[in-house]
Amino acid sequence: xxxxxxxxxxxxxxxxxxxxxxxxxxxxxxxxxxxxxxxxxxxxxxxxxxxxxxxxxxxxxxxxxxxxxxxxxxxxxxxxxxxxxxxxxxxxxxxxxxxxxxxxxxxxxxxxxxxxxxxxxxxxxxxxxxxxxxxxxxxxxxxxxxxxxxxxxxxxxxxxxxxxxxxxxxxxxxxxxxxxxxxxxxxxxxxxxxxxxxxxxxxxxxxxxxxxxxxxxxxxxxxxxxxxxxxxxxxxxxxxxxxxxxxxxxxxxxxxxxxxxxxxxxxxxxxxxxxxxxxxxxxxxxxxxxxxxxxxxxxxxxxxxxxxxxxxxxxxxxxxxxxxxxxxxxxxxxxxxxxxxxxxxxxxxxxxxxxxxxxxxxxxxxxxxxxxxxxxxxxxxxxxxxxxxxxxxxxxxxxxxxxxxxxxxxxxxxxxxxxxxxxxxxxxxxxxxxxxxxxxxxxxxxxxxxxxxxxxxxxxxxxxxxxxxxxxxxxxxxxxxxxxxxxxxxxxxxxxxxxxxxxxxxxxxxxxxxxxxxxxxxxxxxxxxxxxxxxxxxxxxxxxxxxx
Amino acid sequence: xxxxxxxxxxxxxxxxxxxxxxxxxxxxxxxxxxxxxxxxxxxxxxxxxxxxxxxxxxxxxxxxxxxxxxxxxxxxxxxxxxxxxxxxxxxxxxxxxxxxxxxxxxxxxxxxxxxxxxxxxxxxxxxxxxxxxxxxxxxxxxxxxxxxxxxxxxxxxxxxxxxxxxxxxxxxxxxxxxxxxxxxxxxxxxxxxxxxxxxxxxxxxxxxxxxxxxxxxxxxxxxxxxxxxxxxxxxxxxxxxxxxxxxxxxxxxxxxxxxxxxxxxxxxxxxxxxxxxxxxxxxxxxxxxxxxxxxxxxxxxxxxxxxxxxxxxxxxxxxxxxxxxxxxxxxxxxxxxxxxxxxxxxxxxxxxxxxxxxxxxxxxxxxxxxxxxxxxxxxxxxxxxxxxxxxxxxxxxx
Numbered sequence: 015x016x017x018x019x020x021x022x023x024x025x026x027x028x029x030x031x032x033x034x035x036x037x038x039x040x041x042x043x044x045x046x047x048x049x050x051x052x053x054x055x056x057x058x059x060x061x062x063x064x065x066x067x068x069x070x071x072x073x074x075x076x077x078x079x080x081x082x083x084x085x086x087x088x089x090x091x092x093x094x095x096x097x098x099x100x101x102x103x104x105x106x107x108x109x110x111x112x113x114x115x116x117x118x119x120x121x122x123x124x125x126x127x128x129x130x131x132x133x134x135x136x137x138x139x140x141x142x143x144x145x146x147x148x149x150x151x152x153x154x155x156x157x158x159x160x161x162x163x164x165x166x167x168x169x170x171x172x173x174x175x176x177x178x179x180x181x182x183x184x185x186x187x188x189x190x191x192x193x194x195x196x197x198x199x200x201x202x203x204x205x206x207x208x209x210x211x212x213x214x215x216x217x218x219x220x221x222x223x224x225x226x227x228x229x230x231x232x233x234x235x236x237x238x239x240x241x242x243x244x245x246x247x248x249x250x251x252x253x254x255x256x257x258x259x260x261x262x263x264x265x266x267x268x269x270x271x272x273x274x275x276x277x278x279x280x281x282x283x284x285x286x287x288x289x290x291x292x293x294x295x296x297x298x299x300x301x302x303x304x305x306x307x308x309x310x311x312x313x314x315x316x317x318x319x320x321x322x323x324x325x326x327x328x329x330x331x332x333x334x335x336x337x338x339x340x341x342x343x344x345x346x347x348x349x350x351x352x353x354x355x356x357x358x359x360x361x362x363x364x365x366x367x368x369x370x371x372x373x374x375x376x377x378x379x380x381x382x383x384x385x386x387x388x389x390x391x392x393x394x395x396x397x398x399x400x401x402x403x404x405x406x407x408x409x410x411x412x413x414x415x416x417x418x419x420x421x422x423x424x425x426x427x428x429x430x431x432x433x434x435x436x437x438x439x440x441x442x443x444x445x446x447x448x449x450x451x452x453x454x455x456x457x458x459x460x461x462x463x464x465x466x467x468x469x470x471x472x473x474x475x476x477x478x479x480x481x482x483x484x485x486x487x488x489x490x491x492x493x494x495x496x497x498x499x500x501x502x503x504x505x506x507x508x509x510x511x512x513x514x515x516x517x518x519x520x521x522x523x524x525x526x527x528x529x530x531x532x533x534x535x536x537x538x539x540x541x542x543x544x545x546x547x548x549x550x551x552x553x554x555x556x557x558x559x560x561x562x
Numbered sequence: 563x564x565x566x567x568x569x570x571x572x573x574x575x576x577x578x579x580x581x582x583x584x585x586x587x588x589x590x591x592x593x594x595x596x597x598x599x600x601x602x603x604x605x606x607x608x609x610x611x612x613x614x615x616x617x618x619x620x621x622x623x624x625x626x627x628x629x630x631x632x633x634x635x636x637x638x639x640x641x642x643x644x645x646x647x648x649x650x651x652x653x654x655x656x657x658x659x660x661x662x663x664x665x666x667x668x669x670x671x672x673x674x675x676x677x678x679x680x681x682x683x684x685x686x687x688x689x690x691x692x693x694x695x696x697x698x699x700x701x702x703x704x705x706x707x708x709x710x711x712x713x714x715x716x717x718x719x720x721x722x723x724x725x726x727x728x729x730x731x732x733x734x735x736x737x738x739x740x741x742x743x744x745x746x747x748x749x750x751x752x753x754x755x756x757x758x759x760x761x762x763x764x765x766x767x768x769x770x771x772x773x774x775x776x777x778x779x780x781x782x783x784x785x786x787x788x789x790x791x792x793x794x795x796x797x798x799x800x801x802x803x804x805x806x807x808x809x810x811x812x813x814x815x816x817x818x819x820x821x822x823x824x825x826x827x828x829x830x831x832x833x834x835x836x837x838x839x840x841x842x843x844x845x846x847x848x849x850x851x852x853x854x855x856x857x858x859x860x861x862x863x864x865x866x867x868x869x870x871x872x873x874x875x876x877x878x879x880x881x882x883x884x885x886x887x888x889x890x891x892x893x894x895x896x897x898x899x900x901x902x903x904x905x906x907x908x909x910x911x912x913x914x915x916x917x918x919x920x921x922x923x924x925x926x927x928x929x930x931x932x933x934x935x936x937x938x939x940x941x942x943x944x945x946x947x948x949x950x951x952x953x954x955x956x957x958x959x960x
Contacts, residue, residue: 079847081926088686088846089693091864099861102670106957107950109670110861112850118862119847120670142698145928149659149920150847211701213797213826339822348693349819352926353828355700362693543700543725545572548583548929 016057017041017049018502023062023481027069028449029457029470038067040477043501047473058504060497062481068452069471070478070498071131071409074459075252075282075319076400078122078136079150079161081143082331085350086116086362086401093327093364100124107155107514115329115401119153127156127505129409130480130495132517133460133468136161137200137252137282137399138333140354141168142544144194145551151519152555156505158468160520160560162252163194164333164358166201166234167208170537172227175237185530187241193550195521195557197463198249199242200282202333203256204234207359210336217256220269231256232273239277245524248464248562250278250317258283258337261291264302268309276315280462283321283399285381299373300436301380307387314390317462319397322381322412324404325369331402335359356541367404369425375433377403379426385416386442391450395459410493413455416446417488451492464562465520477502516556523559574921574931575600576656576887576914577607578719579833580726581923587934595934601720607835608914611888612935615915618900619937623909625901633940636908640882640895640945641952643906647880649858650674651869655898656836656887657942658919658931662844664946665884669849669857671953675878676845677854677869679891682838685831686853686866688812695818697800697828698925699726705826708796709733712814713745713754713804719832722802734792737804743789746780753779754810757786762817764790799827833924836887837913840922886913886942897942911939919943 020038027033039046039056077083087094094112100121102110111121126134139147139161147161165171165187174183187199205224206217212225220232239251255270257263267287281287290302310316330341335351338361342349350362367374381403388394396413400406415422419442426434434440446454460469467476479499485491498506505513538546569588574581575597586598587608595612597605624636631639644650650672652665669676688694702709709731716722716735727733736743757779763770764786772786793799799821803814814829821827833839842852849855851864874881883893883902896902899912911917914932916939921931 081843084843084847085926087850088842088852089690091690091851094850095863101860102857104957106954109667110857111848112862118850121850142927145920145930146659146843146922146926149663149844149928153663153848211705211826342819348691349695350693351695351697351822351828353697353701353826355698355704541700543698543703544927544929545583547572548574552930 016502018477018499019056019059020062020067020479020481021059023065023067025067025471026448026452027471028453029461030472033449038471038479040479040499040502043477045471045473045475045477060481064484065496066448066482066484068480068482069456069469069475070133070480070500071129071455072459072463072465072469073126073131073134073397073406074395074463075137075397076134076406077138077331077402078134079119079154080136080139080147082350082352082360082362083116084146084150085352086329086331087118089348089350089362090114090116090329090364103511105512105514108511109514115327115405119150120155123154123156124511125407127498127511129406129493130482130498131157132478132498132500133158133465135159135197135463138162138164138202139196140164140333140357141190141194142354142357144196148195148519148551148554155514155516156500158517158520160197162198162200163191163196164202165190165199165238166204167358169356169541170534171238172205172208172224172229172234175233176227176229180241182530183237184241184244185527186534188245188524188526189531189534191247191522191524192526195519195551195554197520197522197560198247198252199238200252200254201235201238202254202358203258204231205229206231206256207333207335211353211359216336219266220256220273235270235273236275236277239274239279243278246562247522247524248560249462250280252280252282254282254334255287258286258332258334259340260293261289261296261299262293264288264290264306268306271306271309271313271316274315278315281316281318283397283402284318284384285321285323285377285403288380288384296373299376301376301383301438303380303383303387303438307384311389314393317393319395320381320384321397321399321403323367323374323377324398324408324411325367325374325378326404328365328367328404329362329401330365331362333358333360335361337361338363341365355543369429372430372432375429376436379433379437379439382415382422383437383439383442385454386444391453392458392461394454395462396454410489413451413492414488417451419443419445464560518556518558519554520558520560521554523561570934573934574914574929575604575608576835576921576931577601577604578835579924580719580721581833581835581921581929582721582725583929603720611912611915615899615912615937618909619916619939621901621909623939624907626906633908636906637945637948638952639906641949643880643895644668644672644949644953645956647672647674649878650880650882651874651878652676652882652884653679653891653893654841655679655883655885655889655891656913657841657884658837658886658913658921659840659844659928660919661884661886661941661943661946662841663848664943664950666845666848666855667950668946669855670862671950673857673860675854675856675858675865677865678838678841679889680836680838681853681866681869685811686842687808688815691812692815692819694815695822695828696830696925698927699923702726702800702828703728705798706731706800708792708799710736710799710801711804712736712801713806714802714832715804722832732792743785744782751807754806755813758810758813758817760786761790761793762813762820765794765820793821796827797825799825801827801829803829803831831924836889837921839924839926840920840928843922884942886910886917886919897945908945909939910942910945911937917941
C-alpha cells in the first residue's frame with residue numbers, strides 16, 4: 015500500500031472538464047478520492063502549489079522499436095555520435111544511450127519520461143517483425159507501450175477481401191493480432207506497397223486494381239476498418255493513405271475519408287497527405303488543408319495525428335517502400351529498403367528539414383494549419399510521426415508554437431515567402447490554452463487508443479501524472495517537467511530520473527475463431543519461409559490485455 | 563541429467579545461415595537425437611551439440627579457480643570482479659539476442675566494452691556507408707527471376723536453394739573455378755570491388771572498355787557484358803554475397819541500389835548459425851551501435867574495428883567471454899557450454915539444445931531456438947541478468 019498526495023496544483027484535466035486547483039491522491043498506482051479520515055497521512059506529499067498538473071503524456075503515433083528503427087540506428091552511427099548522449103545516472107537500473115532522431119531504446123524511454131510522457135504506441139510493426147519488437151520493448155523501461163501491426167498489403171487479407179469472405183478475414187485479423195501481441199492494426203498505402211514490390215508504379219487511386227489480387231485500396235481499407243470494429247479492438251484502423259508526400263495528394267486523401275463511409279478510422283500523419291497542386295510539379299505544391307479540415311470537422315468517425323515537420327535532422331522510415339525509394343532518388347542519401355514476404359515493405363532514408371527549403375517550410379506550415387483548423391480536439395493527437403517529421407523531443411517546441419501566434423510569426427518571417435503564400439497558416443490567430451494542449455497530448459490520444467484509465471485524472475485512472483512549473487517560455491515548461499509519476503511511483507523527481515522500473519506492454523485480446531485457424535496454418539506453412547509455430551511471439555513480458 | 567520429450571516439431575537448425583525452422587526432432591533413445599528434414603550439415607551439427615551437451619551436463623556447473631561452486635556463488639563472484647574492474651570487456655560469441663541484450667546491460671553498468679568476438683565489420687561498414695536494398699528470403703523465392711550466388715560455397719548452405727529459390731528463377735554462380743562465370747583462382751579477393759565497380763559503370767552508361775577491364779581482372783572475354791546483360795534483363799533479381807572484403811561488399815550493395823532504378827533487385831549475405839545479425843541488432847537497439855560498443859565514458863560509443871587481439875590483452879583488466887555455442891571465447895570469466903577456461907567459469911546451456919533464445923536469420927527474421935531438452939545448466943542470459951540484479955541491489959544499498 016502506498017499513498018501519494020499531490021498538493022495544491024492547478025489540475026488541467028479536459029477529459030473530466032476540470033481546470034482548477036485541487037489535490038490528487040494516488041493509492042497503489044491509481045487515482046483515488048481524498049481520504050475521508052483527516053488523520054490519514056500519505057507516504058509522500060509533493061507540493062505542486064503554483065504548478066500545472068496533467069495526466070502523463072500519451073503518444074499515439076511514433077516509431078521507437080522494431081527492425082526498421084534498429085536498422086536505422088545501425089545505419090546512422092554518425093548521427094548518434096553527433097548528438098549529446100544520455101549518461102547513465104546514479105539510480106539503480108539506470109541506463110545510458112544515444113540520442114539523435116533515432117534514440118536507443120533506453121535513451122528513448124528516458125527522454126519520453128523526461129518530457130512527461132508515460133505511454134507510447136509504435137505505429138508500424140510488420141507481423142514478421144513482432145518478435146523483435148517485443149524484445150526491444152523489454153529494453154524500453156518506464157513506459158507503457160504497444161504497437162500496431164501492418165495488414166494493408168497482407169496477402170491473406172487481400173485474398174479474403176477479394177473473396178468477400180468477411181468471416182475468414184475476421185478470423186485472420188484476430189489470429190494475427192493475438193499471435194503478434196499487437197495493440198491494433200495499421201494499413202499503409204493499402205495495396206500500393208504490394209504493387210511497388212511487384213516492380214510496378216504506385217497505385218494512383220482508390221479504385222485501381224492490385225495486380226494478382228483483384229482488390230482495390232478502397233476495398234482493403236473498408237474491409238479492415240469494418241473487421242477491426244467488429245472485433246472490438248481498442249483502436250480503430252490506423253491508416254496511412256495513398257500517395258504520401260506527393261503534390262496533389264489532398265484529393266485522394268479526401269476520397270479516402272469519404273470511402274470510409276462512416277466507419278471509424280485514425281488518419282496517421284495527416285500533414286503528409288494534405289498537399290494540393292500538380293502531382294508532376296513539386297513547385298506547384300500548396301496547402302490542401304482547408305477542404306480536408308472541413309470534411310474532418312464534420313465527420314466524428316475520423317480522428318488524426320498530424321505528423322508535424324520541424325526543421326532539423328530526421329529519419330524517414332515507413333512501411334511504404336516506394337516513399338523510401340522516392341526520397342533516396344530525391345536526396346541521394348543512404349537508403350534501406352527491406353521488403354517483407356507476404357506482408358509489407360520498408361524504406362529508411364535520412365532527411366534534413368531545411369528552413370530555407372520551400373517544400374519543407376510549407377510542410378511545417380501545413381502541420382500547424384491542421385492543429386489550428388481542427389475544431390474537435392478530442393479527435394486530434396499531437397505527433398511528429400517521430401522520427402519522420404522530427405524527433406518526439408521537439409514536442410515542447412510544437413506546443414509552444416500552438417500556444418503563441420507571435421512565435422509562429424517570428425519563425426514564419428524567416429521562411430521562404432512562397433511558403434506563406436501557398437499555405438493558410440499566416441492568417442490563423444488561434445492560440446491553444448493549457449486545456450487544449452492537455453487534450454491533444456493526453457486526453458485525445460488515450461481516448462482514441464481506447465485506454466479508459468489513461469489520459470485523465472479521474473477517480474480510478476492510472477496514477478500517471480506530470481507536473482510542470484509554469485513558464486512564459488513554453489518550450490522550457492513542457493521540455494522540463496518537474497515530476498513524472500508513473501503508476502504512483504515518482505519516476506522523475508524534481509527533474510531527476512530516479513525510477514527505471516519496467517512499464518507494461520499493452521496488447522489487444524480479440525475473440526478468436528480457433529476452428530478457422532487450421533486453414534490459416536495450412537496457408538501460412540505453404541507460403542511463408544518460416545513455420546506457423548515459429549510465428550507467434552508466445553507469452554508477452556509484462557503484457558496487459560486491453561479490450562474496448 | 564536431462565529430460566527430453568519424444569519429439570518436437572518445427573525446431574530451428576543452427577547449422578548454417580539458412581536457419582531452417584522445420585526440423586522435427588526425435589529421441590530414439592535417451593542418448594540419440596534425430597532431426598527429420600535436416601540436411602547432413604544440420605543433422606551433424608545437432609548430433610554433435612546434443613552429445614556434447616549430454617557429456618558436459620555431468621561436469622561441475624560452476625567453478626572458481628578450478629573449484630566447483632554454486633551458480634549463485636559464481637554469479638556473486640562475477641559481480642564483484644566486474645565491480646572491481648576499471649576497464650572490462652565483454653566478448654560475445656554465439657549467443658541469443660536475449661543474452662546480447664543482457665550483456666549490453668552489464669557493460670553499461672560497469673562502464674566497459676561489449677563486442678562481438680567475431681566483429682563482422684565488412685557488412686557493418688558497407689551498411690553504414692550506403693544502407694542496403696534487401697528483402698526477406700520469401701520475397702526472393704516468390705519474386706526473383708534471377709539469382710546470383712557470388713563467392714558462395716553451396717555445400718556450406720545445403721538447403722538454401724531448396725528453401726529460398728524458385729524453380730522458375732535463373733540461377734548463376736560467380737565463383738572460383740565456376741563454369742559460366744568463372745573467377746581466376748588466385749589473388750582475386752581484392753579485385754571483387756573493382757569488378758562490381760566495372761559492372762556499375764556499364765549499367766550506368768559510363769564509358770568503359772570492358773575488354774580491358776576483363777583482361778585486367780583475369781576474366782574471360784565477354785564476361786562483364788554477358789553478366790551485365792543478365793542483370794539488366796531481370797525484373798526482380800537477388801544477389802547473394804558470400805565471403806568478400808568490406809570494400810567489395812560496399813560496391814556490391816551500390817550495384818544493387820543502382821539496379822533498382824529500372825527494376826527490383828535485392829542484396830543479401832548468406833548469414834551463419836551464430837546469430838551475428840541478432841547480436842548486432844541487440845547492440846544497436848540497446849546502445850545505438852552494432853558490433854562493438856564502448857561505455858567507458860559513461861555513455862555508449864560505437865567502436866567497430868577498434869578491437870584487436872593485442873588490445874584485448876592490454877587494454878582491459880577483465881575479459882568476460884560468453885558463448886552459448888561451439889566457439890571458444892576466452893576470458894578471465896567465461897560463460898560457455900563447456901565452462902570455458904576462465905578463472906570463474908559457468909557451464910551454461912547450449913543454444914538450441916538446453917537453452918532457448920531468439921536468433922536472427924540473415925534477412926532479419928527472428929526465430930525462437932530451443933531448448934529441446936532441459937538440464938540443470940543455467941542460461942547465459944540468466945547469469946547476465948542475475949549479475950545485473952546484484953549490481954542494482956548494490957546500487958540501492960549505497
